[in-house]
Amino acid sequence: MKQTLTLVCKLATTPEQNAKIEALLQAFAAACNYANERVKPKTTGSIVRVMLNQ
Numbered sequence: 001m002k003q004t005l006t007l008v009c010k011l012a013t014t015p016e017q018n019a020k021i022e023a024l025l026q027a028f029a030a031a032c033n034y035a036n037e038r039v040k041p042k043t044t045g046s047i048v049r050v051m052l053n054q
Helices: 015-038 041-052
Strands: none
Touching: none
């Protein structure tokens, strides 16, 4: 069985780094929304089924 480990930690960042991280997260969210608007639900479902069968 495949095991997934997760680490949670706080980052000590500068205000400039905070701004860059926030911009990165916004761009990532926009990319996810873009893909979500254009992918047909049938396609998404079949990809999920393929991933679950691995």
